[in-house]
Amino acid sequence: MKRRATVHPRPHSPTYEALLRAGRRVRPLQQVHARIVVAGHHRTRSLLTKLLTLILCSSSSASGSIAAYARTLFLSIPEPDTFLFNSLITLAAKSGRPADAIVLYRRMSAACLEPSNYTFTSVVKACADLSASRTGRVVHSRVISNGFDSDVFVQTALVVFYGKTGDLHHARKLFDRIPNRTVVAWNAMIAGYEQNGLPEEAVAIFQSMQVAGKEPDSATLVSLLSACSQLGALSLGLWVNDYLVNKGLELNVVLGTALINMYARCGHLEKARKIFNGLQERNVVAWTAMISGYGMHGHGHQAIKLFQQMKSSGLSPNDVTFVAVLSACAHAGLVSEGQEAFASMRRDCGLVPRVEHQVCMVDMLGRAGLLDEAMLFIREETRGLPGPEVLTAMLGACKMHKNFNLGVEVAEHLLAIEPGNPAHYVLLSNIFALAGRMDRVEKIRNVMIHRHLKKQIGYSLIEIDQATHVFRMGDTSHRQTMEIYKYLEELIDKIKEAGYVPETSAALHELEEEEREFALRFHSEKLAVAFGLMNTSKNSFIRIVKNLRMCNDCHLAFNFISLVSGREIIVRDKHRFHHFKQGLCSCQNYW
DNA sequence: GTAGGGTTAG
Numbered sequence: 001m002k003r004r005a006t007v008h009p010r011p012h013s014p015t016y017e018a019l020l021r022a023g024r025r026v027r028p029l030q031q032v033h034a035r036i037v038v039a040g041h042h043r044t045r046s047l048l049t050k051l052l053t054l055i056l057c058s059s060s061s062a063s064g065s066i067a068a069y070a071r072t073l074f075l076s077i078p079e080p081d082t083f084l085f086n087s088l089i090t091l092a093a094k095s096g097r098p099a100d101a102i103v104l105y106r107r108m109s110a111a112c113l114e115p116s117n118y119t120f121t122s123v124v125k126a127c128a129d130l131s132a133s134r135t136g137r138v139v140h141s142r143v144i145s146n147g148f149d150s151d152v153f154v155q156t157a158l159v160v161f162y163g164k165t166g167d168l169h170h171a172r173k174l175f176d177r178i179p180n181r182t183v184v185a186w187n188a189m190i191a192g193y194e195q196n197g198l199p200e201e202a203v204a205i206f207q208s209m210q211v212a213g214k215e216p217d218s219a220t221l222v223s224l225l226s227a228c229s230q231l232g233a234l235s236l237g238l239w240v241n242d243y244l245v246n247k248g249l250e251l252n253v254v255l256g257t258a259l260i261n262m263y264a265r266c267g268h269l270e271k272a273r274k275i276f277n278g279l280q281e282r283n284v285v286a287w288t289a290m291i292s293g294y295g296m297h298g299h300g301h302q303a304i305k306l307f308q309q310m311k312s313s314g315l316s317p318n319d320v321t322f323v324a325v326l327s328a329c330a331h332a333g334l335v336s337e338g339q340e341a342f343a344s345m346r347r348d349c350g351l352v353p354r355v356e357h358q359v360c361m362v363d364m365l366g367r368a369g370l371l372d373e374a375m376l377f378i379r380e381e382t383r384g385l386p387g388p389e390v391l392t393a394m395l396g397a398c399k400m401h402k403n404f405n406l407g408v409e410v411a412e413h414l415l416a417i418e419p420g421n422p423a424h425y426v427l428l429s430n431i432f433a434l435a436g437r438m439d440r441v442e443k444i445r446n447v448m449i450h451r452h453l454k455k456q457i458g459y460s461l462i463e464i465d466q467a468t469h470v471f472r473m474g475d476t477s478h479r480q481t482m483e484i485y486k487y488l489e490e491l492i493d494k495i496k497e498a499g500y501v502p503e504t505s506a507a508l509h510e511l512e513e514e515e516r517e518f519a520l521r522f523h524s525e526k527l528a529v530a531f532g533l534m535n536t537s538k539n540s541f542i543r544i545v546k547n548l549r550m551c552n553d554c555h556l557a558f559n560f561i562s563l564v565s566g567r568e569i570i571v572r573d574k575h576r577f578h579h580f581k582q583g584l585c586s587c588q589n590y591w
Numbered sequence: 592g593t594a595g596g597g598t599t600a601g
Contacts, residue, residue, distance in 0.1 A: 053592085083592085090592060121593050156594040187595045222596040257597040288598040323599040330600085359600040393601050423601095575601070 015041060019050050024058040026066060033073075048077045049084045056091055082113050090122040098126035102135060115142070117151040124157040133165040152178060156185045163192025168201075183217050191223045199227035203236065218244070218255050225258035232545030232572050234266040235466040253279060257286045264293030267543050267570045267577060284310075284318050292324035297577045298586045300332025307341075319351050326360035330367060331576055333590055338364045358382060359393045366397020367590060371406060388418045395424070399431045407431040422453040458548040460524040462532050471527040480531065485522070488530040492521060495560035503553040523554050525571060533565055542569045549574045549591075559583050 012020070015036055022028035033051055041047050055061065055070050077084060085108040092101035105123045108115065115123075120143050127136035140158060148154050155178050162171035175181070175189045186209045193202035206224050209216065216224070221240050228237035241259060249255070256279045263272035276282070276290045287310040294303035307325050310317065317325070322345050329338030342361055345351045358381050365374035374394060378386045386394075391414040398407030411428040418424060425448050432440040448455075459472045469478065478484060492500075502521075525546050532542040550558075550573045562569050563583030571578045579586035 087592060116593095118593050125594075151593090153593050160595070182594080184594045191595065217595090219596040226597070254597045259597090261597070283597095285598045290598090292598065318598090320599045327600055356600045361600095363601065389601060396601065
C-alpha cells in the first residue's frame with residue numbers, strides 16, 4: 001500500500017498536541033496555557049492563536065469571566081497576524097456572531113494586515129447573515145482589488161451574499177463567471193432563487209446542473225424540494241424522493257422536513273405524515289412543518305393534537321410553531337383554542353407575539369364573524385398602531401362578512417399607510433362590488449390606472465403525466481383550447497341543472513364590462529379543471545395549484561363539479577387547500 | 592482554518 005504522506009505533513013509539537021487533547025474544555029485549556037507560559041512559549045503566536053480559538057468555541061465561552069480571559073489572551077499575543085484574525089473572524093462568522101466578524105475585519109484592516117481568501121469568505125458570509133448589503137458590496141470591491149475574485153470559495157460566498165440580500169441579478173452574474181463550479185456553488189445559486197420566491201429559476205439551475213453532470217447532494221435536494229413546495233410540483237418532488245432513496249442518502253431531519261413540507265404543500269398530507277412518523281430525530285422545525293401542513297389542509301384539531309404531542313415530547317415551540325398553530329385554528333374556526341394558544345405564547349413560552357401572530361388572530365376572529373372582537377384585539381395588541389398586514393387581514397374579514405362600513409374605514413386607514421399596494425385596492429373594490437356600489441368600483445379602478453397599479457395576474461397549474469399545464473383567465477394558448485372551452489360550457493350547463501347559480505359579484509371589479517361574462521366562466525381554475533377532467537382517468541384525483549385565492553364563484557362551481565363528475569378535486573390556492581368531494585369542500589366554505 | 596440546506600400569517 002502506498003504511503004499517504006499528505007495526511008501527516010508535519011508532527012505537531014507536544015504543546016500543540018496537548019492543546020488538541022484539551023479540546024473545548026476551559027479548565028484543561030487553561031492548564032495547557034500555564035504550560036505554554038512555563039515553557040517560555042508565551043510569545044509563540046501559533047500556539048496562542050490555537051488556544052484562543054479553542055477557548056472561544058469552548059462550552060463556557062458565553063460566561064463573562066471566560067470572555068475577559070479570552071480578551072486578555074488576545075491582547076497578550078504579540079503582533080497579531082492575518083492568520084490570527086482569520087481564525088477569529090471565521091469563528092465569529094460560524095458561531096452566529098456575524099457583527100463581531102465584521103468588527104474584527106475592520107480592526108484587521110486598521111492594523112494594515114492584508115486580508116486573504118480565508119478572510120474574505122468569512123467576512124462575506126457574515127455580511128450575508130446580517131443582510132448587510134452596503135458593507136458586503138464594499139467588501140466585494142476589496143475582494144476584486146486584492147485579486148481574490150477568482151477564488152471559488154470567495155465567489156461562492158459572494159453568490160450566497162447576493163442571494164441573501166435579494167440581489168439575484170448580481171448573484172447570477174457572479175455564478176455564471178465561476179469556471180469550475182463545485183456542488184456548493186450550484187447549491188448556493190439554487191438556494192438563492194428558491195429563498196427569494198423564484199422556484200422556477202431554482203429548478204432551471206438544477207436542470208443545468210444535471211446537464212453539466214454535477215451530482216446533487218442532500219443540500220441540493222433540500223433546496224429543490226423547497227422549490228417544489230412553492231410550485232406545487234408533485235412530480236418533481238416525487239422524483240427527488242426516489243432519487244434520494246436510490247442514492248441511499250440518509251434521511252436526516254433537514255431532508256425529512258423538506259420532504260414533509262413538499263408532500264403537504266403538494267396535497268399529499270398522508271404521505272407527509274408517513275415521512276414524519278419515520279423520522280429518527282424530530283426537532284421543532286420538523287414538528288412545525290407537520291403542524292403547518294395540517295393547518296393549511298383545514299385539519300385544525302389534528303394540528304392542535306400534534307402541537308400537544310410536541311410539547312409532551314419535551315420540545316418548546318418557537319414563534320413559527322405558534323404561527324402554524326394559530327393559522328390552523330383560523331382556518332378551522334377553532335376560536336377558543338386559538339385564543340388559548342395565543343395566551344400561552346407569553347405565559348408558558350415567554351414569546352412576544354409578533355405581527356404574524358396578530359394577523360392570525362385577526363384573521364381567526366374575523367373569519368368567525370367576530371368583527372368587533374377583531375377590532376378590539378387590534379386596538380389592544382397594536383396599541384392603536386396596526387401594521388398594514390394586520391389591517392389587510394381585517395379588511396379580508398370585512399369582505400367575507402360583507403361589512404361595508406367597517407370595510408371602508410379599515411381600507412382608508414390601510415391605503416393611507418400603503419398607497420402603492422394594488423392588492424388593497426382590489427380588496428376594497430371587491431367590497432364595493434359586493435355592496436353594489438359600482439360607482440365606487442369604477443372610481444377605484446380609475447385611481448389604479450392613474451397610479452399605474454396593476455393587480456396580480458391569476459393562473460392555475462395542473463400536472464398530467466408529469467407535464468405541467470398553465471392556464472390564465474380566458475387563456476386560448478393551449479393546443480386543446482377548442483375542446484377545453486366546449487367541455488367547460490357543457491360542464492357549466494350540467495352544474496346549473498344541479499343547482500349552481502353563478503355568483504357574479506366577484507368578477508365585476510376586475511374587468512371591463514364586456515369581458516365580464518366571459519371572464520367569470522373562464523377563470524383559470526375552471527379551465528384547468530376542465531382540462532383535468534378531460535385528460536385523466538375516472539378514479540384519479542384532480543390537483544390544481546392556483547397563485548391567488550379562489551373566488552367565491554369558482555369555489556361554488558367546484559363544489560358542484562365534484563358532485564356531477566363524481567371526482568375528487570384538490571385545489572391549493574394562495575392560502576390553503578380545498579378538497580372538493582361529492583359536492584362539499586373541506587373548508588366548509590370557511591376560507 | 593475556507594462556501595451551501597428544512598418550519599412562518601394575510
